[in-house]
Amino acid sequence: MSIHSVKRSQCHLAWDNSIPPVLTVESGSLVSVSCLDASNGQINSTSAVSAISSLVFSQLDQVNGPIYITSALPGDTLQIDVISIEPADWGWTGLIPGFGLLADDEEFKDPHLRIWKLDKERGVAVFDETKGIKVPLRPFAGEMGVAPGEKGAFSTIPPYKTGGNLDTKYLEAGATLFLPIEVEGALFSIGDGHAAQGDGEVCGTAIETPMEVTIRLTVRKDRPYTTTPHFYTSPKVKRISPTSDSNSGTDQLQAEEQYYGTTGVGPDPREAAREATRNMITYLNVQHGIDRVDAYMLCSVAGDLRMHEVVDMPNYVVGMMLPKSVFPSI
Incomplete structure (x- = not known):
């Protein structure tokens, strides 16, 4: 199958269903996208802290696209399989005055900028x-x-029930995202490369970086319960070093826990948490035939509520994540 491509210059600065698509593909197509960092190139690997003070906010958080997917109709779900992500060899983290969870604290009122070197061979950024x-x-x-x-036209800064600035660190290579489609063709866009980020992105920036990403876009007609972003985490493995009393002298590979996640998106974090929980209950009821009361109890004893995004006002993203090991057919 051929891979379609979207260039860095093919981007926009608002979610707006009147923006014409830059690419039309069939369901199941692979698309490679080249993305600048969230500053839209205003910060680079040699920037000084003055770059923070001179940021043009109207140019931030551009996204590449939109991509029109044939057969996509309102009420359908778009499945986005993240095939690969390649960050640049540098990134940046900034304290932007007036932005972030502690924006009103006096000690964090001044601009700061950290330029990171990304050691992709070792898989780390040195702090x-x-x-x-x-x-x-x-x-x-x-x-x-x-x-x-x-x-x-809706700003790209906040997250929405149709996606947007989700800042959810679990959407790495190998993960799958599901989004509710509200317009013909779906009009999918992507951007805002992160090399690393903690849950919440509390200071308002991650390790922001340009990226090359490949995704597969598939229209699903069988997921009417997808009313906010849902996702599968990547089926990853981690390397475990042998202990001193181990019989093996070599590292062992161990599968990491995989999760299915639902989200709640809105201006009230408690209501977003309630929405994420209700969405997981509905998923378990519709997809797996579990009684809603039993599903609610299962969420309480096995599900994890996570604050995925807490700084891009006016909306928060709260996730309910259920381990796959609890229910092997998930």
Whole structure:
């Protein structure tokens, strides 16, 4: 199967269903996208802190696309399989005045900028060489979304029920995202490369980086319960070093837990958590025939609520994540 491509220059700065698509593909197609960082190129590997103060906010968080998928209709679900993500060899993290979870704290009112060197061979970004502090690279796209059904231009800064600035670190290579489609063709866009980020992205920036990403876009007609973003995490393995009393002298590979996640998106974090929980209950009821009361109890004893995104106002993203090992057929 051939791979379609979207260039860095093929981008836009609002979610708007009137923006013409830059590419039309059939369901199941592979698309390679070249994305700048969230600053839209205003910050580079040699930038000084003055770049933070001079940021043009109207140019931030551009997304590449939109991509029109034939056969996609309102009420369908778009499945996005993240095939690969390749970050650049550098990234940046900034404190932007007036932005972030602690924006009103006096000690964080001044701009700051950290330029990172990304050691992709070792899979880390070094935070402090002298103290040995390093951050594992876990690249993902902060922005993945489809056009809203409502007419008008909507900022790319917040997340929405149709996706957008989800900033959910679990959407790395190998993961699958499901988005509710509200317009014909879906009009999917992607951007905001992150080399690493913690849950919540509390200071308002991750390790922001340009990226090359390949995705598969598939229209699903069998998921009417997808009313907010849902996702599968990547089926990853981790390397376990042998202990001193182990009979093996070599590292062992161990599968990491895989999760199915539902989300709640809105301006009230408690209501977003309630929505994420209700969406998991509905998923378990419709997809797996579990009584809703039993599903609610299963969420309580096995599900994890996570604050995926807490800084891109006015909306929060809260996830309910259920381990696959609890229910092997998930």
